[in-house]
Amino acid sequence: MFQRPGKAAFAFILVTVALDMLALGVMIPVLPKLIVEFEGGDLKSAAVATGVFGFAWALMQFLFQPVLGALSDRFGRRPVVLLSNLGMGLDYVFMALAPSLSFLFVGRLISGVTAASVSTATAYIADITEPEKRAGRFGMIGAAFGVGFILGPALGGVLGNHDLRYPFWAAAALSLLNAAYGYFILPESLAPEKRAGAVLWRSANVLGSLDFLRRDRSLALLAVAIFLSYLAHESLPSLFVLYTEYRYHWDAETTGWALAIVGVSQTVVSGGLVRPAVKRFGERATLVVALAAGALGFAAYAFAPTGGIFMAAPPLIALWAMANPAFQGLATRFASASEQGRLQGALSSLRGVSGMVGPLFFTQILSLSIGAGGFPGAGYFVAALLLAASLFVARSAVSAAVADPASV
Incomplete structure (x- = not known):
C-alpha cells in the first residue's frame, strides 16, 4: 500500500x-x-x-x-x-x-x-x-x-x-x-493511481509544454508574469561584474565579496522569510511585496552614484526572492496531482527561454549604454521595468482567477 x-x-x-x-x-x-x-x-x-x-x-x-x-x-x-x-x-x-x-x-x-x-x-x-x-x-x-x-x-x-x-x-x-x-532513502511521492496513464509527448516537448500553460487564462497570465520575472533575474549574472567594474572600478576581490553578500541575503530570505510571510499575508500579498521590492532594488542599482549606495540595494533584491515561491504556490493550484510534473517542466522551460535570451539582451544594453553621455545603469533600469510589468500581469492573473474560482 x-x-x-x-x-x-x-x-x-x-x-x-x-x-x-x-x-x-x-x-x-x-x-x-x-x-x-x-x-x-x-x-x-x-x-x-x-x-x-x-x-x-x-x-x-x-x-x-x-x-x-x-x-x-x-x-x-x-x-x-x-x-x-x-x-x-x-x-x-x-x-x-x-x-x-x-x-x-x-x-x-x-x-x-x-x-x-x-x-x-x-x-x-x-x-x-x-x-x-x-x-x-x-x-x-x-x-x-x-x-x-x-x-x-x-x-x-x-x-x-x-x-x-x-x-x-x-x-x-x-x-x-x-x-x-537517494537509492536507499528516497521514497516515491506520486501514488500509482495518480500517475498519468501514458507519457503525453505532446506536453513533453517545448511547444506542447508551453501550450499546457495556455489552457487557462489565469494560468497563462501567471506564466507571462513568471517569465518577465525570470528575464529580469538574468540581468544579475549578466551585468553585475561588468557593470560594477565600469561604474565603480571594483576589482575582483570586491566583486566577490559583494556577490557573497547578495547570495547570503537571498538565502536568508528564501529560507527564513517566505514561510512566515505566506502564512501571515498569503501568496498574493507576498508576491506583490516581493515584485515591488525587486523593482525598487533594480532601480537603486541603476541610479546608485557610488558603490556604497549600490550595496544598500541587495536587501531589496533579496526580498524579491519571495516572488518565485509565491508564483510556484499559485501555479500549482491550476494543476492536478498527475500534472504537477508537466506544470513544473513548463515553468522551467520559461526559465530556459529567459536563460538563453537574457544574457544576450542585457549585455547588449550595457554595450550600447556605456561611453560618453550614456546611462550605464540602463540594463538594471530595464530589469526594474520588467518586474513592474510582472507585478501588473500577476495582479491581472489573480483577478481573473478570483472572477472564475473554478479555474483554481
Whole structure:
C-alpha cells in the first residue's frame, strides 16, 4: 500500500537540490579557465566559446525540462530524480577527462539535460505538501539553491588553484553520492493511481509544454508574469561584474565579496522569510511585496552614484526572492496531482527561454549604454521595468482567477 513520504523525504529533496547546485557552482570559476586552456590562452576565442557553452546549456534545459517532468508524471518522481543524479555524476567524470574543447562541449550539453531534474524535485514537493504550505517549502528550495551557489564557487576556486580538473571530480563525487543515498532513502511521492496513464509527448516537448500553460487564462497570465520575472533575474549574472567594474572600478576581490553578500541575503530570505510571510499575508500579498521590492532594488542599482549606495540595494533584491515561491504556490493550484510534473517542466522551460535570451539582451544594453553621455545603469533600469510589468500581469492573473474560482 502506498504511503505518503514524510519530512525525511522533503529533507532529502532539499539536500538533492543543494548538492546539484553545489556541483554546478563548483564549476563556475574554472570552466572558463579550462576553455582558455583548450584555446591555447586565446582569451578572445575563449570568450566566444564560453558564450556558446552558456547558450547551449540553457537550450538543453529548455528542451528537456518538459520531457523529464512528463516522465515523472508517468513513472513517478523517484526514478527521474535518481537517474538524473546518476547521469550528472557520470557526465562530470566525462568532463573531467575531456581531452579537447569539443568533448568538453558535449559534456556541457549532457549536463544541461541531466540538470533538468529540478522541475521534478519541485513536483515532488507539490506531491507531499498541502497547497497552502507549498509556497513556504518552495522558499526552502530557493534557500537550497542559494547555499549551493554560495559554497560552490568558493570550493571550485580553492580546488581549481591546484588543478582545473579537480572541481569536476568533486562535482562528480557529490552527484554520485547523492544518487546512492537517494537509492536507499528516497521514497516515491506520486501514488500509482495518480500517475498519468501514458507519457503525453505532446506536453513533453517545448511547444506542447508551453501550450499546457495556455489552457487557462489565469494560468497563462501567471506564466507571462513568471517569465518577465525570470528575464529580469538574468540581468544579475549578466551585468553585475561588468557593470560594477565600469561604474565603480571594483576589482575582483570586491566583486566577490559583494556577490557573497547578495547570495547570503537571498538565502536568508528564501529560507527564513517566505514561510512566515505566506502564512501571515498569503501568496498574493507576498508576491506583490516581493515584485515591488525587486523593482525598487533594480532601480537603486541603476541610479546608485557610488558603490556604497549600490550595496544598500541587495536587501531589496533579496526580498524579491519571495516572488518565485509565491508564483510556484499559485501555479500549482491550476494543476492536478498527475500534472504537477508537466506544470513544473513548463515553468522551467520559461526559465530556459529567459536563460538563453537574457544574457544576450542585457549585455547588449550595457554595450550600447556605456561611453560618453550614456546611462550605464540602463540594463538594471530595464530589469526594474520588467518586474513592474510582472507585478501588473500577476495582479491581472489573480483577478481573473478570483472572477472564475473554478479555474483554481
